[in-house]
Amino acid sequence: MPRVRRGSGNCEDRRGELWNSLLDAEMNVRFWSLISRRYGRWDKLFKLVVAFSSSGTVAAWSFFEAHTSYWKSFSALACVASIVHPFVASTEQLKRIYGVIGEWQKIAKKYELLWAKGQDLSDPKDWREFEKAKQAESLMAKEEAGLPVSDALLKKAVEQVNRKHGNFRDNKGSDI
DSSP states (O other), X not given: OOOOOOOGGGOSSXXXXXXHHHHHHHHHHHHXXXXXXXXXXXXXXXXXXXXXXXXXXXXXXXXXXXXXXXXXXXXXXXXXXXXXXXXXXXXXXXXXXXHHHHHHHHHHHHHHHHHHTTSOSOSHHHHHHHHHHHHHHHHHHHHHTTOOOOHHHHHHHHHHHHHHHTTTBOTTSOBO
């Protein structure tokens, strides 16, 4: 998954690093949710076309007897849909996307809880929790491998996080 880094290497304190990580996690939740919505719609459309073509055959015989060219065209469309469906929006792919969303939600929640404490992560226990979340975040690249991506949806996800947080401002109000 493409990452949107906001200068985490330039953060002078741990709280800034936590803020950047929180924003990245939220952006990933939104991005993968947008991806799942897009491919979920494709999945439903493909299934609807195939279902209609198979169950509508008997019910629509009288109509299609009079309009054979419509039936031939629709049958061809259903055939193409059944062939293309596994490559565009397979059930396995959607399950993987839903799993990625769930993992990013867990990571984002960990960052939110640490952020809500209002500390600079100087407590070793909090720092360990932050490191665990960062480790989980680094494992996400493997989970995301081979899944569809979209620059347009990435931009939309970033815009949503910008609207929520005021253009990725850090806890001191300066741009990150």
